[in-house]
Amino acid sequence: MKRISLFSIALISLLFLTSCEAVETIFKAGMWWGILLVVAVIVIILLLFFRGKNS
Template identity: 70%
Template sequence: MKKWSLYSIVTFSLLTLTSCEAVGTIFKAGMWWGIFLVCVIVVILLLIFSRGKNS
């Protein structure tokens, strides 16, 4: 069932968006995902280094 919903979303996107809009949307989502991952990695590193100083 999940495959059908994924296929229908992709098909709907391909039919409604032009290629430039689709690429722009993908890169916009990728940019925010990348910013989120960088923030998570920085927080993890800060936690690791702060625990190392307390020991």
């Protein structure tokens, strides 16, 4: 009985660690996409502002 309990605890902890790594990877990818999109929007706004100012 004790052996089954230790095995189930080990199995559950392995499953949770794997899911945490997957979530971490998703958030890292999301963070980089967010940074790239914010920089792109700022560049487009600045281009439009300076292009409108020179006309």
